[in-house]
Amino acid sequence: xxxxxxxxxxxxxxxxxxxxxxxxxxxxxxxxxxxxxxxxxxxxxxxxxxxxxxxxxxxxxxxxxxxxxxxxxxxxxxxxxxxxxxxxxxxxxxxxxxxxxxxxxxxxxxxxxxxxxxxxxxxxxxxxxxxxxxxxxxxxxxxxxxxxxxxxxxxxxxxxxxxxxxxxxxxxxxxxxxxxxxxxxxxxxxxxxxxxxxxxxxxxxxxxxxxxxxxxxxxxxxxxxxxxxxxxxxxxxxxxxxxxxxxxxxxxxxxxxxxxxxxxxxxxxxxxxxxxxxxxxxxxxxxxxxxxxxxxxxxxxxxxxx
Ligand SMILES: [Fe+2]
Numbered sequence: 001x002x003x004x005x006x007x008x009x010x011x012x013x014x015x016x017x018x019x020x021x022x023x024x025x026x027x028x029x030x031x032x033x034x035x036x037x038x039x040x041x042x043x044x045x046x047x048x049x050x051x052x053x054x055x056x057x058x059x060x061x062x063x064x065x066x067x068x069x070x071x072x073x074x075x076x077x078x079x080x081x082x083x084x085x086x087x088x089x090x091x092x093x094x095x096x097x098x099x100x101x102x103x104x105x106x107x108x109x110x111x112x113x114x115x116x117x118x119x120x121x122x123x124x125x126x127x128x129x130x131x132x133x134x135x136x137x138x139x140x141x142x143x144x145x146x147x148x149x150x151x152x153x154x155x156x157x158x159x160x161x162x163x164x165x166x167x168x169x170x171x172x173x174x175x176x177x178x179x180x181x182x183x184x185x186x187x188x189x190x191x192x193x194x195x196x197x198x199x200x201x202x203x204x205x206x207x208x209x210x211x212x213x214x215x216x217x218x219x220x221x222x223x224x225x226x227x228x229x230x231x232x233x234x235x236x237x238x239x240x241x242x243x244x245x246x247x248x249x250x251x252x253x254x255x256x257x258x259x260x261x262x263x264x265x266x267x268x269x270x271x272x273x274x275x276x277x278x279x280x281x282x283x284x285x286x287x288x289x290x291x292x293x294x295x296x297x298x299x300x301x302x303x304x305x306x
Contacts, residue, residue, distance in 0.1 A: 025287075027062045029066040030293065031297065032295070036298055038223045044169065046168065047077070047299055051079070053081075053276070056087070057090055058093050066279070067279065070295055073297055077107075078156070079107055080151075081206070081228035082110050082207035083280070084114055087142075088117070088141075102156065105156075107166070108159065109177045111208070116141060120284050159205045163177075163191050173201045173203060175204075176220070181206060181210040182229060188216050194266065204226070206226075208228075214271075218271040219266075221267070222265075223265070227275050227276070231277060234288055234289075235288070236289060254275065255291075258272075
């Protein structure tokens with residue numbers, strides 16, 4: 001009798017947790033605020049909206065409404081670190097969702113999920129098996145070229161294995177980005193070399209924060225590196241945190257601001273890394289627990305004197 005009661009309680013608690021993770025927390029969007037001291041002394045703060053991992057499908061109306069609201073933050077720059085779509089029909093919805101954000105200076109890279117339709121799988125599979133390299137030899141079946149073409153046509157800078165430059169609020173910013181390392185599409189050799197020393201700021205952009213690429217950005221002098229992909233662990237254990245990162249970085253850096261300390265920049269300092277926990281999930285793993293979906297407003301401020 002007692003064992004049966006305990007079993008019933010456990011089953012009810014499990015069902016409640018699944019319901020909470022799939023219905024409530026998955027749609028409980030958070031806006032994070034983070035200062036990063038990377039600008040030259042005497043420079044006005046720069047507001048950077050970092051979005052990632054929307055995995056957008058046409059039915060995600062709450063997600064679309066949240067992203068639409070972000071233009072009210074009046075960011076100076078928008079950075080999208082990939083996994084924007086999860087359906088061949090999502091591009092129109094994505095463009096409508098981004099709306100006026102597309103009129104602001106912006107940059108983007110692809111994630112592997114911008115290339116491949118989501119497939120049914122055990123939603124907890126990533127806890128014991130990385131998806132790294134899963135699609136490296138497959139032919140993409142999502143309209144990634146149309147996605148990139150539309151974002152580029154709107155004026156955003158395509159940083160997939162490319163460098164670029166934007167002037168934002170009078171500040172020259174040098175960018176380099178790579179296509180997604182998680183699906184082995186990064187070609188750092190195409191962007192390699194010292195970051196523009198004449199720029200006021202140098203930013204590296206990629207989807208999956210693989211250490212081998214982070215270290216290359218740092219060695220080339222990029223002071224700030226922005227990434228997504230990890231979903232912050234997606235299913236976290238309260239009091240313990242993420243169980244996995246689904247990439248090469250350690251659990252402590254699964255989301256948020258950290259340093260990339262493995263190598264030094266040419267000036268002897270270390271680079272800042274910000275990993276977004278992202279806004280969505282795969283449609284086949286529609287749950288987040290103790291890891292709310294998020295966008296981040298990074299306020300770049302002057303670095304302290306050496
Ligand atoms: Fe993702």
